[in-house]
Amino acid sequence: MQIKNTCHFALISIVFAAASLTGCAHSPPFSGQSVTDSVLRKDVLVNVQGLFSAMTNCRSISNVDTTIASIEQSPTGSISKAVETWQVSGCGTRKTYKVELKSDARGETDFSVSSKG
Template identity: 65%
Template sequence: MPIKAKQQGALFSLIFAAAVIAGCASHPQFSGQSVTDPVLRKDVYSSIEQFFSAVTQCRSISAVDASIASLEPSPNGAIQKAVETWQVSGCGTSRTYKVVMTADDKGETDFSISQQS
């Protein structure tokens, strides 16, 4: 039985709403300042999410507030090393993480994360 145009519109609306809700659930509010681009931010966030979940037993981060602690330029003026602080909140608790990002010889960025007390 073919789907009528009205039903197609309703189906599309439901699919769109589900995608928006799923997107909201997996992407918390991010505020503050960071040197990360969207790809690096996603990679750092994914690692922090695993760390936060293991420590707090919370799988739902609601907010991340980042701040730049220090920047070290390379001789050509690009950022060689950046240290940031990410305040992560979820499930009524929060943790602070130190994120150290270092440029490598291939033009990529290596990062490490440690929890701060």
């Protein structure tokens, strides 16, 4: 009898863990244009989600629409700086954010996110 209860507990724990991980893996659909790749987009989205949640009391983003406002190129042709506008929708609300991206000396990208009104 004890073994059966232990197995049920283990099974329930595994199902709960899988459900939790699936929820964390959710990413809202993106539309529009962006200079970000999937890894950078996820990093920026974490910051955008934090601002959106704080401003709207909503933790569920349903869509992100991005536009490129400006791009600066280095003499070699690579992107040195870009500014994007991210329109975020969720819980019946829409907010707009300015995302600034700059390449650094290590070949990585630094970014900042701010609210646009």
